[in-house]
Amino acid sequence: MLTYQQAIDHILRAVRSLPSVEMPLTEALGMVLAEPVDALWDLPPADNSAMDGYAFVFAGQGVGDELKVAGFVPAGAPFSGSPGKEEAVKIMTGAPLPSGCDTVVPVEETTVEGDRIRLNGAPRKGQHVRHRGEEFGRGETLLEAGTPLYSGEMGLLAAGGVTTVRVHPAPRVALLSTGDELVELGSAPGPGQIVNSNYHLLAARLRESGCIVVSLGIARDDPAELAARIARGLECDMLISTGGVSVGDRDYVQEILREHGFELGFWRVGIKPGKPVLFGTARGTLVFGLPGNPAASAATFELFARPALRRLAGHPDPLPPRLRVTLTAAVNGGEKRQRFLWGTLHERGGRYLFTPSARQGSGQNRSIQGAQALLPVPGDSPEIASGTEMEVMLLRLPPGGS
Ligand code: AMP
Ligand code: MG
Secondary structure (H helix, E strand, O other): OOOOOOOOOOHHHHHOOOOEEEHHHHHHHOOOEEEEEEEEEEOOOEEEEOOOOOEEEOOOOOOEEEEEEEEEEEOOOOOOOOOOOEEEEOOOOOOOOOOOOEEEHHHHEEEEEOOEEEEEOOOOOOOEEEEOOOOOOOOOOOEEEOOOOOOHHHHHHOOOOOOEEEOOOOOOOEEEEEOOEEOOOOOOOOOOOOOHHHHHHHHHHHHHHHOOOEEEEEEEEOOOHHHHHHHHHHHOEEEEEEOOOOOOOOOOHHHHHHHHOOEEEEEEEEEEEEOOOOOEEEEEEEEEHHHHHHHHHHHHHHHHHHHHHHHHHOOOOOOOOOEEEEOOEEEOOOOOOEEEEEEEEEEOOOOEEEEEEEOOOOOOOOOOOOOOOOEEEEOOOEEEOOEEEEEEEEOOOOOOOO
């Protein structure tokens, strides 16, 4: 049986980023740039004032000196004249500097008397001026390939005049739930039935990470029904099924996949939860068969499917970030397989504390709720004492992150 490390290495070798597409900047939120992006112009476009105040030609003026106010320049309207030696032009933040002016004195540092101002302090030559191209110049690279586009990147590219970008598109992911016992949310479960909660967990995880979800609904444990839905799923970039990959009498998923050209990457990994996980490709689509137990499907999604999705979406580093933490509770030993424990993070005195969720059973929905990280615990580990420093895999940014 593969280890976690062997399995993830296998996945990352098998997955390439989706071919890039050109799209409007406004639609590319969360996507990753496929090529560098350059500014179309200088910013600022001209020397301008960093303050509301008065612009003038510096000539060694000091405290008490007076200047005649020769005009007014608001933001967005250049001033046509050029003030003389003893003159100043009232100027608003962001307004272009009148020709010849090189210095700005803020309103707060002046006293107005009629059409004149008196300087309350001694200005420095060039103060409060933002220079043309100071932030970036035309043709300058604003962002490199591989950069994800979040709010800060959106603002920067817009400022540089970039209207379209070449990005890796959002992966389209088909979700298939399998099991005779499942009913959709909203239908009352009959005897022996449960709600298809895995769909809601995984669809939410996928949407949180910017993927497009295609629901294939519930397939009964019936070869014909599975086949029809799997065929539809193979039109997406990734097919994720839950349930039906163990060794039970009605675990048909792998068999039906094979009829659709499935090439096995691996089946079963020596981990807990999630041992029966299945990975491979069929007709160019990545296929993950996740176990049906909620915490096992969620864990295998985080451990295996999410890095594959990040790679598809062009992220240069698809693996989850790691964080050093201190355990707030002991972790029992005596488990052969490598474990991944759900838990929460708290910051105390500059260190992160990790509290394992009280319920770790693979059948438990509660273990996942609120979890911020997974703690890998090596197989055959002895008991690990509370207070021990370890490394966790971050599922979302720690408290205080943005
Ligand atoms: P399986 O992997 O098909 O043997 O399913 C293992 C366990 O997970 C069973 O108890 C199932 O009832 C449960 N299960 C399977 N699919 C789902 C689902 N979509 N939502 C919630 N529980 C599920
Ligand atoms: Mg099943």
